[in-house]
Amino acid sequence: MTEKARKELDALDLLMQDHREMESLFSEFEYLRQNGRNTGRVIANACAELKIHDTLETEIFYPAVGKAAEDEEIDGLMDEAEEEHDTILELIEKLEQTRTDHKQRDAYFTILAGHVKHHVLGEETERFPVVKKLKRLDLDSVTAAMKKRKAELMAETGIAEADEETV
Numbered sequence: 001m002t003e004k005a006r007k008e009l010d011a012l013d014l015l016m017q018d019h020r021e022m023e024s025l026f027s028e029f030e031y032l033r034q035n036g037r038n039t040g041r042v043i044a045n046a047c048a049e050l051k052i053h054d055t056l057e058t059e060i061f062y063p064a065v066g067k068a069a070e071d072e073e074i075d076g077l078m079d080e081a082e083e084e085h086d087t088i089l090e091l092i093e094k095l096e097q098t099r100t101d102h103k104q105r106d107a108y109f110t111i112l113a114g115h116v117k118h119h120v121l122g123e124e125t126e127r128f129p130v131v132k133k134l135k136r137l138d139l140d141s142v143t144a145a146m147k148k149r150k151a152e153l154m155a156e157t158g159i160a161e162a163d164e165e166t167v
């Protein structure tokens with residue numbers, strides 16, 4: 001991706017980019033699992049990416065949207081999303097405790113993937129369209145804050161930006 005294209009992406013585009021990245025990791029997992037190959041790396045990557053996504057949404061995106069929605073009297077726009085995040089984080093925790101039991105770990109990851117897919121569908125078909133119409137949401141500053149935080153989190157986790165990966 002060129003620097004120009006990167007600059008034009010807003011917070012919603014960035015979150016949707018994460019969602020596409022998740023979906024490709026889930027497909028990769030399915031392929032590996034069905035072929036009896038080791039799924040450890042793809043699971044670890046997906047969990048690391050999910051945690052970053054979760055932090056960006058719960059620290060920056062949801063509070064900003066929640067505030068704008070409250071001002072415009074849209075009830076509980078992000079309530080469902082926050083519950084989904086709790087479930088997803090709980091599953092990641094369980095998964096991380098079953099590192100040695102690969103069958104159990106794959107089973108948890110399959111459940112996790114189902115929850116994430118549900119979350120993605122909810123955001124992209126129900127919540128994001130409403131978010132786009134919020135007049136009081138300063139999307140530019142949300143975007144800037146998310147980009148900054150994402151760079152920090154990726155540096156902490158040691159993940160390279162998807163489009164800069166050489167794999």
Ligand SMILES: [Fe+2]
Binds near residue numbers: 053057119123
């Ligand atoms: Fe999301």
